[in-house]
Structures are given as C-alpha cells and as structure tokens.
Amino acid sequence: MVIFMRLNFLAIVSAFIISLGGGASAQPWKTVEPSSAGWCVERLKAAQDYADILKPTAVMVVQNGDVIASWGEVTRKVNVASVRRSLLSALYGIAVSEGRIDLGSTLADLGIDDKPPVLTGAEKQATVRDLLTACSGIYHAAAYETDDIRQKRPGRESHPPGTFWFYNNWDFNALGAIYRQQTGGDIFRNFAERIAQPIGMQDFSAEDGRYVAERQSEHPAYPFRLSARDAARFGQLYLDGGRWDGRQVIPASWVRESATAYSATDRGSMGYGYLWWTLNPDVFGPGAAMASGYGGQAIAIVPSKHLVVVQTVDLAQNAKGVRTSHFVKLLQQLATAAP
Template structure:
C-alpha cells in the first residue's frame, strides 16, 4: 500500500505539476535591513491608489513587503512570453532547439495565406527578439496590434523590431514540436517544481486558438508569490539553491537589449523587456503583461518586484508606466 501511495503522489506531480517541495517565503524586517520606512509607505499608498490585486517586494530572497492577496492566481497575460523564454533557454542548452534554425527548416507555416519563402527565412532567434518580419494575423491580439500591424512583406526577417503575437505564438508551436512537451507541464516540471512554487499547476495554463492562425496562444495564471519566485530565479542568474535551473548565459542573453522599442528607454531582449540602466542600474529587466501584470528584477538593488491585477475586478487594469513609477519609488526606498 505504501508503494502505491508514493507512486500515486509522484504520478500526480508529473501529470499536474504540483510541487512536492513547495516552499513558503521567508520575510525580513524592512527597518532592520535599511529600507526607508517613509519611502516604503509612500510606495504602498501609491500602489493602493491603482488597485492591484497583489504586490510583492523581495530583496535578497526575502519578502520585504506584500500587499493584497499574494496567493490569488491571475491570468498574467504577456508575462507568458518571458515564461516561455525560460523554457527555451533550457531546451537550447540541451540541443533540442537551435537559435539559428529557420522556419523553413522547422516546417513552420500558417493559414489561410501561407508564409512566403522570404518569411520562412526568419530564425528562432528572430522570433525571440520579435524581429521575424512576419505580419500574419495572430491569436490573442489586441485591437492595437491588429490596427498597427505592418504590411506583409514590408520588412525583412531580422531587420525590424515590432511587438508581434505571431512570433510569440509560433515560438509556442516550435517548442512543442521540437521538444515533444506540453508547455504547461514542461514549466511545471522544469521550473515550478525545482524552485518550490506554492500555487502553480499545469492546469493553470490553456491554449487559445483562433481561426486566422494555426498557432495558439498559451496564457498562464500565476499567483504573485509564485511570480516572485520566477523573478528571483532570474535575479539568481538561473540558479536555485544548488541547482542551475536555467543556464546563466541564457538569463544574461535574454535580458540584454537587442532592440529599441516604442516604450521610450525600454529595450527588448529574448521575450523580456529591459529597463533604463540610468534609472535602475545594469541588467534590470521586466516581464510585462496587459493590465498591469509585471515581474521586475533590479540586480543593482538585489530586488524583485511583482504586481498582478485581476482585470475581472479592476476592468481598467493598470498601465505599464504606473508600475514603472511604483518600481522607481521602491528602488529609491531600498538600501
């Protein structure tokens, strides 16, 4: 009976992604660690005015402050792309995906207007940088994405940055095709379990298909406390305890700016935004999603800041610029 029980628990962990090593966060007293009490209070007041579902502030791997329901799981929108980037880092290090592979070599196409030969010259790396030059309709697009999409064939692969859901969704197809793994089970086993996420299950992801494209979107739901673990993993250069979960070189490469963007001083790496180094110091980066979803890492302050917003409760959500303002206030208050 004992053997059957152990097997059943293990099987459930494999199938559903529940971590048997979920680890609660440790807390630290802000005053004793050198935080400005006034600065932290002002940041909390500012955050409260914007009505997020939860905010977590972590420094040196310990919770400095947490507001709202940090265990509530919310669709984190385009943060999904940074989560997938982490899986790519693992798959590339294992030789299962190659950055230089073209879409032609991978057999990637679309409907109802097939990709052109020129578009099929785009590489995996081009898609990770949002530089594919493929402006085909895509699933899970916003109205602005559809309205502002460049014309088909107007840019050559690799030559132009544009925030493009086609690239991001096709990367999901390529990941599943080349690894033979489901994205959500893969994330649960390869990332969530090793870093001790408390809430995430493979059932917290779903595929969204739309008739205009064969490539599905893959939204995730995360709690703030699990999102903070993901941020801490990147702040730790992909390491958790004695395990290198994501290659350190990939963390560095994916949070390096390869493109300037329409967001002013923000750049874009491999499915990660990069933050202004003059404001936040070197290597600061952001996983960002519609409505105010955010995971920020600020290495110069050894800081992770997470915000999630349930748009079912706060229909207007929050602008990215509001989160950047909050992040500046917290960085200023941090020792």
C-alpha cells in the first residue's frame, strides 16, 4: 500500500511539473499509473531506490508515449555533453535526405583541414561516414576533449581511415563544421526549427547551444543544454522511427541506420552507429540504443519494450556524476519491471 501511495503521489507531482512551461503548441506529457499499465510496481520502486543512490538531477521513464514514472527536476536544463552528437546525427539524417551532405564525400572533397600540423593527404581520404562512426583515423588535437581522451589518442596516421574505432572529439567537431558548411545553417537554430519545434519541446531554444573553440583546432564543439522532458521527446522521436504526430521529422531509414552497430568499441557489448551507442541485443532486444554524455547524461530507447528512459545530471549539483555502467544497470532494472 505504501508503495502504491508513493508512486501515485509521484505520478500526480510529475504530471503537474511536466505540464509547466513550454510554448503554447507543446502538448504536455500524459502520465499513467504504472500498475494499470502492467508494470511490476515493486521492481519499479527498486529501480527508483537505485537511482536515488546515484543522485541524478532527473529521470523520466516513458512507455508507449506516456510517462510511467519520473523523479527529480525534469524541467531543469543541463549541459548534456556528448549527447550533442546524437542530436547532430538527427540533423545529418535530414541533410542527407535533402541531398545537402553525401556520406561518401571525403574531407579532401569538402576542403576540410585544420590548424598545423595540418591533415595529411591520407587523413583527408576519411569520409563523412567514417566520422559518423568514429573511424576517421584522424588524431589531431580537438576542442572540448577530456584528459582521458587526450591521453588515449593514437598517434597521427597510426590507423587508416575506416579501420579503427576511437571515441574522437575531432571527428565529432569536424562533423559540426561540415554540417554548417554544407547546409549554410546554424546547428542550434536548425535543431530548434527542424526538430525541437515539430516535436513540441517545451524548454529548448537556440540560445541553449553554444560553440566552444580552442586554439589547437579550427573546429569548435557545440554543447547543448536540454531538460529531461525535452530529451524524452527526442528519445520518443527515435523510438517511433523519426515520426511525430503523423509527420516524418527524421527519415525512418536514418533512424534505423543510426542505431545499427558499425563499429566494435572498448565498451564491451556496446557498439557504435551514427553518433549513437548500440546496446546489447541479448539484454535489451533488437534496436536498443543510447545517446550518452559525460557525467551520466543519457537518452535510451528500448524498442522491444516501447520504452524511453532519460537521465540528466547537473554536475554543479553532483560533481562526481553518474557512470554510464550505472545508468545501464538502471535501464536494465526498468526494462525488467516493464511489461
């Protein structure tokens, strides 16, 4: 009885919080009672108890487009770190479908270079597809890198393009530069107009993005700030094959390709698609994927359960953040609790 009272109270509070804010055209999330949706309430509570230990800023659990549970500050916008890459991937899907970007184009074709030591002829043979799958073989210094990546970065020309996966900020930043060059648009304004507005994001605006340049590279990073409830909409868009309210926002083929593992990684059973991590199909079923960022930022889709799970972490509140492995464990608990 106590468990049901707690979850019912959370559902009422969540429905109120989620309905606040946003533009007039945004439709608030509908919240349903977990037990009536067939969830195991005891397992859901155990997952929440585990999440409470991790101290995220917010978690949202969405199934079939309805909020099953949420806790924390779902309207608080945080820097979602490397989740930015999956957001850019969505814009790439649109640009590719419009013929503005060719995945087979090489950096030489596109005139992409960098500050000295400049790219070699061999490095410039990397294609846009190589960058999307983090297999460019270009190990030039990049903006917005972590110390860990700087230490692990392979030597220049140690791997030919397309042959070796490395979680490489140079690839991701250069993709931002290529997008702007080939479309003539700004990443954040385009995201607001082409994705955020059509799917009814309630908190995001183009001012929630910024470019971060550093002296060692001419290609800036492009961090985004998102709320958990807006991130959940993005996850739902991908879960539904790029379609929202009858409109194809992102090509369905691109969504499928993004969540296909093209590269083995150093993260065990996790693979890498087009700027999306793929999750172990033996655990989560086919097509499960995740956008993941430093400190515990995550948007996960589990098609076999019609499930979207979002976690945000404000590092100003929780300096240690949440490890990716801990979020994956939480996701597994939630998937087990789901019907």
